[in-house]
Amino acid sequence: MMKRMLRALYHVMKLLLLPLCLVLTFMYAMFQGGFVSWFLFYSIIPIALYSLLLPFYALRDAEVKRITNQNGYVVGEQFVSTITIKRKLPFPLLYLVIEDELPPQFISCKQTKMNKVVLFPGLKRNISFQYVIDTIPRGEHTFSSVRVKTGDLFGMIEKEVTFSVPDTFLVYPQYVDIAYRQLENHFEQGALSANINSAKDSTISVGVRDYKPGDRFSWIDWKATARTNNIMTKEFEQQRSHNVMIFIDRTESPLFESVVTFTASIVRAVLKQNSPASFVSIGKEQTIFPLDNGDTQLQQILCHLAKVQADSVFPLSQSVDMELRKIYEPVTVILVTSNLSPDIQKAADCAAIKNRKCMVFVVKEKANQLSHREISIIETLKKRQIFVNTVYENRYTNVFFEVSK
Secondary structure, eight states: OHHHHHHHHHHHHHHHHHHHHHHHHHHHHHHHOSHHHHHHHHHHHHHHHHHHHGGGSOGGGSEEEEEESOSSEETTOOEEEEEEEEOSSOOOBSOEEEEEOOOGGGTTSOEEEOSEEEEOOBTOSEEEEEEEESSOOSEEEEEEEEEEEEEOSSSSSEEEEEEEEEEEEEEEOOOOOOOOOEEEEEEETTEEEEEEEOOEEEEEEEEEEEOOTTOOGGGBOHHHHHHHTSOEEEEEEESSOOOEEEEEOOOOOTTHHHHHHHHHHHHHHHHHTTOOEEEEEESSSEEEEEEEOSHHHHHHHHHHHHHOOSOOOSOHHHHHHHHHTTOOSOOEEEEEESSOOHHHHHHHHHHHHTTOEEEEEEEESSSSOOOHHHHHHHHHHHHTTOEEEEEETTOOTTHHHHHTO
8 A cells, every 4th residue: 555655656746847847947047048048948848748748648548469470389380479559549659668478488488589679659550560489389378468668758757558468379299200000919829929010901902102111012003103103002991990098108307398299299190090099198187088080189189288297196007007997999008208117117017917009108319318227127028028119309200110120
């Protein structure tokens, strides 16, 4: 309460200072006389009048908008925002400070053009400026307001208005095109033998496509190859439905963004093959997408991955055990992590015990980053016929083919 009173008193004193300056300069001109004293008085009159009129100018009546170059973004893309201000009256403004208040995640981002500028609009009714953020981080980002400030020549009178301009943007994770191959299990005399198989019926060709690494020599369509001058392979009809359940490890890690990128790539690769996929993401909140396929499922999972945080509070093995109890049809379990811990080993063992096909992907920044403990766990899992593959940044394309080596 006291601060409000002092602030109000301060503004009143500044308003009274202007007439006082006029009175003093007039008295000086009357007593002193001469050209200089009267010139000083007449020079101050327009400045004082402007300062007295400025508090009555309705800056709040202006219309402020934010226009962006896209509606949705992918990590690393450039964010370009244009702030436009449309004034109702062409009241002269000596200067205008405009600042678009950024979300906390954007504050540390490099800006080619700054989000705060000083403009000199004069009598212009339409004012705009543009700023650029070079690379934007993943997440759901909310813009709330634009702050506009103006004042008189001497800074005695200032007006500041914060306009509510709410906007929410979703920045999706990056993804890499991955050549996906299905995992088949065969039970022989109680033992589990596993191999990577394309699960295609080589007797029913439904079309042709470009050659991909791992395609069989017998799949090549020589007529189409000769016609297009590119190696073309036959596209086959799926033999049977292949269900996949993908788990993301949300344990806090410096490589969590890489885990999200790889997970998005895996989800996209599976669903683009029209395989039904379920996605499980458990942290402070629990998000489970039931088995489904198609673009709608892909879009929903990518939306979740855009917002997901490294905030795991439960062991992943517990989540795997709980979710596998709910599913009775055959399913391939894919675990994505950046830290091959005993809990991840327990989760993989849980899937194997329930006779589920299991693949574990360990995301690392570069080669030779596996700890002795992780190497030991990998050897143990491989002895149990559980597929484990260490994947490195920017080398995701052929991870399913590398598993089979």
